[in-house]
Amino acid sequence: MLLIHCPYCGEDRSELEFRGAGDAHIARPTNMADISDAEFEAFFFLRQNPKGIIYERWRHIHGCGRFFNAVRDTVSDRFIKTYKAGEPKPDINAAPATDAKVETYEALEGDAR
């Protein structure tokens, strides 16, 4: 059960209060009616699904109700940062990239490499 910092409440709260809401920073085209099928596919379906840093949205649905954004490592499940909706995508080059020290279960088991 994750512990998530809500940027609006200013507190760490249990994952039970939140709902994940998919990738962040995917802007809905303003000329929606005019985009091509391929553009629509890219907007609505295609995702990076990164193994490592993901920019994602959460909603503090059983809390302040706000959608906000988070930067998280999908390998360690560690949050690097959460920030309010509308704030620019943070440059996290300064922050550690995928933390190689933290391993998936998969990497902890089986033959050592």
Add this chain to the structure above:
Amino acid sequence: MADQTQALRREPLANAHGGSGGVRLTPAKPASRISLRARADAVGALSSALGLDLPIRPSASAISNGRMALWLGPDEWLVIDENGADLMAAAASAGAMHSATDVSHRNTAIIVSGPGAATAINSGCPQDLSLKACPVGKCSRTIFGKAEIVLLRMSEDTFRVECWRSFSPFVFGLLAEGAEDAAQ
């Protein structure tokens, strides 16, 4: 509400009773409530119209003369008047852009009191309810088992638990189990 209509009212927890040696559970008396939504620039006008300072600090509440304003989100307050005052009219008189919606009957409340109150609530609520993390006056919407609640700490060992009416038997039932376990 007028007196003659009072007789027509059936509150969802009218006959509920429960608790344990260390925790009392009491259905709160009927109150009027609005869900108030507004941007920051309207807070002043709404505060004067409602006669209490709408809190702008997260999780803060303001209480005065049986009227409470609970910060639920950056543009959202739950305003409760235990005397049944017409909060819709009060808000409307502010003259500033806002949304007020009557939720008096949507919600009902349970007062949880006694030395085991926090423990009883922690039977289903994942928040840290120690006085350090949750001082008197702190409020928040949160989760309680499989129901959503709004929690307000009224004193060291008294909480107000607001929930939607159809969830109230569940919330009361889980609080009753929590109260029993807290007494062990």
Add this chain to the structure above:
Amino acid sequence: MQKYSIFAVVREAMRGNKGWKAQWTSPEPRKEYDVIIIGGGGHGLGAAYYLAKEHGITNVAVLEKGWIGGGNTGRNTTIIRSNYLYEESMDIYEHALKLWEGLSQDLNYNVMYSPRGVMMLSHSVHDQQSFKRHVNANRLYGIDNEWMTPEQAKAYCPPLDISKSARYPINGAALQRRGGTARHDAVAWGYARGASDRGVHIIQNCEVTGIRRGPDGAVLGVETNRGFIGAKKIGVSAAGHTSVVMNMADVRVPLQSSPLQALVSEPLKPIFPCVVMSNTVHAYISQSDKGELVIGAGTDQYNSYSQTGGIQIITHTLDAICELFPMFRRVKMMRQWGGIVDNTPDRSAIQGVTPVKNLFVNCGWGTGGFKATPGSAHLFAHLIARGEPHRLAAGLTLDRFRTGRLIDEAAAAAVAH
């Protein structure tokens, strides 16, 4: 290949079991293969097996970054069924089920396919409508699936609580008798043995780090932690890691990888005869031959490659199990674990060509990949060998997300109204 039989078992027992040979070999990689399959799970190993057996293509390597069968093949709750709604789904899952029925004999490896019946519980009028839609569609398609009254369901699965006082009383069930379970590890090992025997190279601890392409865009081979390995064709069957691999070829696929958890109880004497699923209360349960209750939990709500998730997912499914089977409250959870499932937007798989020449993909099996294993592997081999999909997999192509021809099994189950 050393043939397995009761006689072999007796013979070897007399010799102290010293004569058993390696089930598959672990060769050094060649410089180049006709086909490289990325991902040594049941789907990938099976595809290699069928490439060799049915298409005569034996210069094949299966590259596995860990140990074969170590991904979702070895982490799932082994449910097999084919009672899906849409023709695209019925085609592939029924194809798989037919292969399951003869797989032990085909592989000369007991994969313990056990058609003990998969029962899906109906708890509401809406469930009933949805299940009968499945039952009727399956019947006309030649797939067994039958509606049962609560009493019939109880007779088939005695631990079931069919009392009206339940929170969500059971108002019937759909039963596929040919559905059941199989031994997951045996599937990977059986295919590996069969493929290895036919000359396929199974290369473990070999992680693909890049896909090299020629000037015409076609694949040339893969970069790995053991160096470059050439390939005329590449099939990607990497489940939860498909996005990672496909990104190496600059192909984006509509996938999200998230944790899927499961658990087993301590071993118990036989008490649970079949597989029971309930979508309404979110419960999936069967009992393994070792005696453990095998219980499938849900997916966590976020993308993750960690193969672990929150305990609330586990407790949520146990809530439902104990509601359906109140006597199990005293049973103990012995182990919980997680896998990485790759879900598509319509919760149906993708198998087909990609924008990159000679790069083929098989992914998006989500929570349903195990049951598809032989069918998916068989059709994937066809795709790789022929360069175009088999008729039974023709609907699973990648372009459906652009055109809107989705195969939305989840949506067809719809929602309460």
Add this chain to the structure above:
Amino acid sequence: MSGANRITGKGRLTPARTVRFTFDGKSYTALQGDTVASALLAHGVHLLGRSFKYHRPRGILSAGPEEPNALLDISRDSARRQPNVRASVQEVFDGMKAESQNRWPSLSFDIGGINNLMSPFFGAGFYYKTFMWPKKAWHSIYEPFIRRAAGLGVAPTEADPDHYAGRYAHCDVLVVGAGVSGLSAALAAAETGAEVMLVDEQPEAGGALHFDAGVTIDGQPGYDWAQATVARLQAMDNVKVLTRTTAFGYYNHNFVALVERVTDHLASPDRHTARERMWQVRAKRVIVAAGAIERHMVFANNDRPGIMLASAARTFINHFGVAVGSKIGVYTAHDSAYEAAFDLRRAGVSIAAIVDTRDNPGTGVLAEARSLGIDVLTGHSVTDTSGKLRVSAMHVTRNGGGAVRKIPVDALIVSSGWTPSVHLFSQSRGKLRFDAATQRFLPDTYAQNMVCVGACNGTDDLQAAIDEAVSAGVSMAREAGIDGSASTTPRGEARFAWTGGMLGAGEGAGADTTVKAFIDFQHDVCAKDIRLAVREGMHSIEHIKRFTTNGMASDQGKLSNMHGLAIAAEALDRPIPQVGLTTFRQPYTPVTFGALISHSRGDLFDPARKTPMHAWEEAHGAEFEDVGNWKRAWYYPRAGETMHEAVNRECRTVRTVAGVFDASTLGKIEVVGPDAAAFLNLMYTNAWDTLKPGRCRYGIMTREDGFVYDDGVVGRLAEDRFHVTTTTGGAPRVLQHMEDYLQTEFPHLNVWLTSTTEQWAVIAVQGPKAREILAPLVEGIDMSPESMPHMSVAEGKICGVPTRLFRMSFTGDMGFEVNVPADYGQAIWEAIWARAEPMGACVYGTETMHVLRAEKGYIIVGQDTDGTVTPEDAGVGWAVSKKKTDFVGIRGLKRPDLVKEGRKQLVGITTKDPHVVLEEGAQVVADPNQPKPMTMLGHVTSSYWSENCGRSIAFALIAGGRAKMGQTLYVPMPDRTIPVEVTDLVFFDKEGGRING
């Protein structure tokens, strides 16, 4: 007497406090505080169970949770029965019934023991190689046989009458384990002022101090110091101590799950007390002081009852006062076993010999053995044992060969060293490192905010462990934000510093042998099985585990993993770290489902949502159906009526008089703000700016992909206020969907959304007499057709209570929906019913509502649509604005496959025989005689007997349906084929005049 082997003056239990229990029907006396294991050992009972595969007789191996053999069925009554309970952990209570498992007909004579003779045929993985012929025999013959033989205990068959509790908790520092290290760490952290939780799985604190009588701390015997320290901690306000509590799972972000066993040790627990309590603790910092687990020696027939871990024997003598034998052999590769021998010897037990496989044991212990007159055979090994149901002799030889000496013993205690308990550390996803010098895996890289101290961290020296723990207590508290200091550092002294340890097979069980040298006792995995797996090409430790099932038993490899790994490494000729390690998963020890679900049972399993009128409906005989979390009145049978009859009556009555219906569960969202109409324009396919205040409109909502998501009537109360309704099940997700767009895509709009589903009780009054029923009750609203036409809304009062009154219809007849604040719902319902009933009206439920709307061709989203249906498909394409330049779904709707010819379209279908009612979900075909797999055109979405039409009616989604009007299609059912005709959707009142009354 509490047993002949109870040694007077030994142990910490009180001789006068006795309890009675039975084992396999025989009654025994035990002492309060005994475990089942200690109590039975006191009576000389060693045989407690049978193994999983070979049904070999087994005894007690350990005194802790790692026990693989002595698993019993423990009950206090028939419903309170618990299989697979470790005898080494379960405390005896008065009246307890214990039964052995996995044997028939009796524990001492078990038919299944024949498996032991057949064992050469049952090598690891044998079942993969046979049982394949004939094809169907696996499921019908072999599998049932294997299933019956497998499994250990018998699952309870009655519903569990006990209840369980759960709590969330927070603390600054959670300390797991109350041995020397855990206590020292907890004390230090507590002294800084941090909020500390200290948990230990045993009934009292002390950990290894239970057995290790050679330790003194601050001048006291270790165990006494532990009790004094716990008392001190318990007296502190900032400390919570939980005993009988296992930290079983370490999850993300320092979330640790504990299970507290509250009543399983009590003779007559209070019925209000939960049997077990699950704690879910979010700790700022965690200190794991989980200790280490002793390993057995791997040699032939090392599994006979009477063979046990040296530390277990030491626990039994020092804590329980029980001698596990009268002439005890010792086989060890580690000094710690010597101390067990010393303690037993001093208690008057004869030690046959200490057989040490090492040439050079620790000098201290050697000298002490000599002074006690104990025979020590260094460089020797036990290569086999004798005995049937209990060990009777150990076979000793010099390493490398030589004569075998059979030394009679009645117990054999063993140790090959200690494995640090890194389970929680591994669960936290920390990375281990193999310490070649000590042949063990130790915590290396931490992944979470935690630290390991003491034996589980490989810190062997007592004072070093204490110092490490104290320093961790202070630093973890500081990291948790508590800046205090600790004043106490305990001083500990151990009599001996231990050396030694070995992994893998011992003498006589090496590479070429076929003896049964057990590694995993419960699953009967022997050293030779590991080697077989390697021979068969299993080179990854995970493959070896899965092939042999080593470590997959209920102890999850606590004793077997390291031995298995070492034997595999040897067979593979690779160093241990290159073979890897299997994963430690949660839980550390098995946890009951009851504790995991805690309160979630019965009424608390899932909230059952009921409307304000529910009690009235129940009292008036309503049957209810589940719709999402809601209970909705389905139909109201009168005495003697079937469902069919009741629904027919209700349908007739509504059309001829009127009906009253509870529509409260429909979702309601108040949309308020100057941009409310603009927002709804984007969320619905329809246009909303043209809707005038006081009027309503039916709206369709699509997702971005163009498929129908929800529908409902929206009323405009004012320029800036809309009352939106949604489907019952759709309410939460529609609100979430709207909030998502509002906050994320359209934050510039001045509009807010509030759920009002539960604010309003909704009473629909439908039928020709609807107005007549309501009008006299309503104040301040002109209900005349002119001022309140179809699809309008007004605010006023009903019976003195505020109402939002809608003129709308889901039946096609004139109708109103009365919204009143929910607490008034039942009173207003009763007032309306008081007028309606005398006029001959009825109350009706959802079934009648469904029939009536179908008669009129109104769709139900979720029944007549699924997630693949567009508004056009569903026949409501008229609700999609052609003028708007944007709304959610506008682009998705234009994709090639959504505008293709031949899509499934919702049409009416009628059976040729009007009395035949189709099955909902039935499939429709053009040619019923085609072979399977058939080409299906679509399916029946709704189907009813329509009393008002005098025939059956149905909707179906049919490929190219609207072009097939009038055509005959077929519905093939198992028993017959039903011909049907394609029609439009409206079956009743095609002209639509009734809506105006």
